[in-house]
Amino acid sequence: MIKPNDMAEEVTLFKTWSSAFALRVVWALQLKGVQYKSVLEDISDKSELLLHYNPVYKKVPVLLHQGRPISESLIILEYVDETWNQYPLLPQDPYARAMVRFWAKFGDDKIMPSIWTAFISEGKEQEAALAEASEHLQKLEEQLEGRKFFGGDNIGYLDIALGWLANLLRVFEDISSLKVVDGERFPLLFAWLREFSDAPIIKDCWPPHDKLIPKFIALRQVYRAKSST
Incomplete structure (x- = not known):
């Protein structure tokens, strides 16, 4: 059984199977070799967790890292790039x-x-x-x-x-x-x-x-x- 403290250390991605925006985050995590857990959402019946972690836009993707949520795919990409240094995505200049x-x-x-x-x-x-x-x-x-x-x-x-x-x-x-x-x-x-x-x-x-x-x-x-x- 996963404990709350363990959950706080996990990288979790809330997504749908078809979301092009969530796919951006999948690619970034894969390129950097970051292990993560996927939570598949049904947009017609959004989970309480998704609504809790993204109360503003109420949509995927949402990246949960160390218990803190980040939403909007382009913002998540920058967060991923700044958090994990391997395989830089953004140029240095x-x-x-x-x-x-x-x-x-x-x-x-x-x-x-x-x-x-x-x-x-x-x-x-x-x-x-x-x-x-x-x-x-x-x-x-x-x-x-x-x-x-x-x-x-x-x-x-x-x-x-x-x-x-x-x-x-x-x-x-x-x-x-x-x-x-x-x-x-x-x-x-x-x-x-x-x-x-x-x-x-x-x-x-x-x-x-x-x-x-x-x-x-x-x-x-x-x-x-x-x-x-």
Whole structure:
């Protein structure tokens, strides 16, 4: 039986099986070789523990370390990097660190919404969202000039922050036939998607693709039904 004092020393990650945000934390902990316990949440029936540890946003991921909770995936990544020194995720140079944070936020604030809108919409709205997504992705393409990963030769903070692209783009393309990143228009991003996806420590953590397909088909139907009412 686990005692309260033992729990305080554990690293525990509250997540769902499909959360792209929680997956960021999984990758970071795996890259650093940190042992942790997973607590799988049902977002439709959130546990009292999740609501206790994240009373503000009430969502995953939440990292519990030494009895103290940290929420929001990008903040958790920084905490993980500062707490465990092995395999640094963020660059040492202050300016480079600031730029990495900037592009990670750009991914969440600009790229993700535009791609999601393209996935759930049709017609002119979809065309506009795709055009916006392409404009944003071009900026990422430029950041990869002369690099294998956004982190250089190795996977770093920004690769992890943008890793959802390598996962969800395949799902969205399989469902809707959207081609967001092609090798002709975005050769560097296209190569990065392949390199990142094939890295063993990344590949071993992917959620089952065959389970993601029906999940996002259902989500797409829900959002389309809402927009038509």
